[in-house]
Amino acid sequence: MMGELDLSVEIAGIRFPNPVWVASGCFNYGREFAHLYPLRELGAICTKGTAPEPWVGNPGVRMAETPAGMLNAIGLMNPGVDHYLRVDGPWLRAQGVKIVVNIVGRTVEEYVRVAERLTPEVADAVELNISCPNVKEGGLAFGTSPRATYGVTAAVRRATSLPLFVKLSPNVTDITELARAAEAAGADGLTLINTLLGMAIDIRRRRPVLDNVFGGLSGPAIKPIALRMVWQVVGAVRIPVVGIGGIATAQDALEFLMAGARAVQVGTACFANPRAPLEIIAGIRQFMAENGIRRVTELIGAARPAGEAALGNLPPLGAGGADGGHGPFPGYGPGGDLPARSDSPAPTPLRRPEARHPDPGPRAGEALRQWLKDADRA
Ligand SMILES: Cc1cc2nc3c(=O)[nH]c(=O)nc-3n(C[C@H](O)[C@H](O)[C@H](O)COP(=O)(O)O)c2cc1C
Numbered sequence: 001m002m003g004e005l006d007l008s009v010e011i012a013g014i015r016f017p018n019p020v021w022v023a024s025g026c027f028n029y030g031r032e033f034a035h036l037y038p039l040r041e042l043g044a045i046c047t048k049g050t051a052p053e054p055w056v057g058n059p060g061v062r063m064a065e066t067p068a069g070m071l072n073a074i075g076l077m078n079p080g081v082d083h084y085l086r087v088d089g090p091w092l093r094a095q096g097v098k099i100v101v102n103i104v105g106r107t108v109e110e111y112v113r114v115a116e117r118l119t120p121e122v123a124d125a126v127e128l129n130i131s132c133p134n135v136k137e138g139g140l141a142f143g144t145s146p147r148a149t150y151g152v153t154a155a156v157r158r159a160t161s162l163p164l165f166v167k168l169s170p171n172v173t174d175i176t177e178l179a180r181a182a183e184a185a186g187a188d189g190l191t192l193i194n195t196l197l198g199m200a201i202d203i204r205r206r207r208p209v210l211d212n213v214f215g216g217l218s219g220p221a222i223k224p225i226a227l228r229m230v231w232q233v234v235g236a237v238r239i240p241v242v243g244i245g246g247i248a249t250a251q252d253a254l255e256f257l258m259a260g261a262r263a264v265q266v267g268t269a270c271f272a273n274p275r276a277p278l279e280i281i282a283g284i285r286q287f288m289a290e291n292g293i294r295r296v297t298e299l300i301g302a303a304r305p306a307g308e309a310a311l312g313n314l315p316p317l318g319a320g321g322a323d324g325g326h327g328p329f330p331g332y333g334p335g336g337d338l339p340a341r342s343d344s345p346a347p348t349p350l351r352r353p354e355a356r357h358p359d360p361g362p363r364a365g366e367a368l369r370q371w372l373k374d375a376d377r378a
Contacts (some may be wrong), residue, residue, distance in 0.1 A: 250283020
């Protein structure tokens with residue numbers, strides 16, 4: 001018989017009750033789900049992308065089903081930050097759930113205008129959706145350019161002292177470049193992935209199904225890609241990573257945690273089964289009980305090779321650390337509850353992730369310059 005299981009995780013200075021959040025755009029601001037279960041049972045809610053003014057979104061057909069997921073081209077329809085501050089923010093706060101406000105903009109200034117309005121009364125953290133088209137750069141998404149990613153992250157970093165997550169786009173060649181740019185600009189954590197660009201054609205009408213032609217693919221089809229990207233990013237940065245993409249079961253969530261994500265977000269699965277996040281939490285709990293794991297943090301990064309620990313992206317470490325003195329890689333060295341793997345080399349000394357810095361300041365600028373130099377050389 002095991003004592004109490006601890007599912008809580010600490011990320012960017014916030015303690016979340018469990019590592020299962022709901023993803024932006026798939027849970028609106030929570031009201032539609034609140035009659036089903038208390039929202040405080042979730043690890044956190046990521047709100048619908050919120051803009052400085054109300055956005056009406058795209059016209060016409062905006063969703064299409066695919067064999068293992070869906071395409072959407074909603075166009076980030078949302079009621080705007082004023083409405084959030086007056087109506088949904090205070091209501092969400094009263095639900096006792098951790099709130100991550102997802103913010104959107106068409107220019108850097110628009111993102112800043114939302115971020116600077118958010119206070120701890122209505123937000124525990126900000127999640128920057130950088131998959132939006134940058135109207136000043138010909139509509140290219142911020143998140144496809146390291147320079148634009150750095151620019152918007154640094155500007156929002158200066159505009160808020162709330163913990164800042166940057167949500168990465170998968171529609172890039174090397175996601176680790178974007179991850180490093182966001183880290184250099186002062187992000188406290190990264191969430192990934194957003195949707196993958198796709199399309200569908202109606203063969204009878206001989207036209208694209210979506211009026212926008214292209215849409216974002218989400219759901220089970222994207223899980224292996226998301227998992228691969230999370231694995232890569234965890235190995236490339238020192239800040240925490242939250243995994244998103246096709247997560248529908250506890251098995252899916254555990255894979256992301258073992259890849260090194262400190263939490264996961266459930267998106268499309270909520271449409272088919274609004275209870276999916278709770279079932280995932282229950283499944284993680286069951287897995288822990290069956291495998292003699294007391295703290296969920298013991299699973300984070302468990303699938304990664306020993307020695308990788310030195311690369312960063314670690315849960316807080318050591319005695320007195322948030323994981324209660326258990327190493328982040330149980331079975332790969334001393335400290336875990338599982339028997340040590342006989343083939344594991346001596347554990348590499350671990351470094352703590354750097355503290356949050358509210359202003360990216362010259363240090364971040366220097367990091368970007370160095371990073372650009374390295375990128376030019378490569
Ligand atoms: C209908 C819909 C709306 C979405 N709206 C947003 C949004 O406003 N902001 C955002 O950052 N991501 C948005 N996303 C992306 C999801 O949060 C998530 O990153 C993506 O769907 C992959 O996860 P999943 O496969 O679990 O759905 C949206 C996704 C869907 C399906």
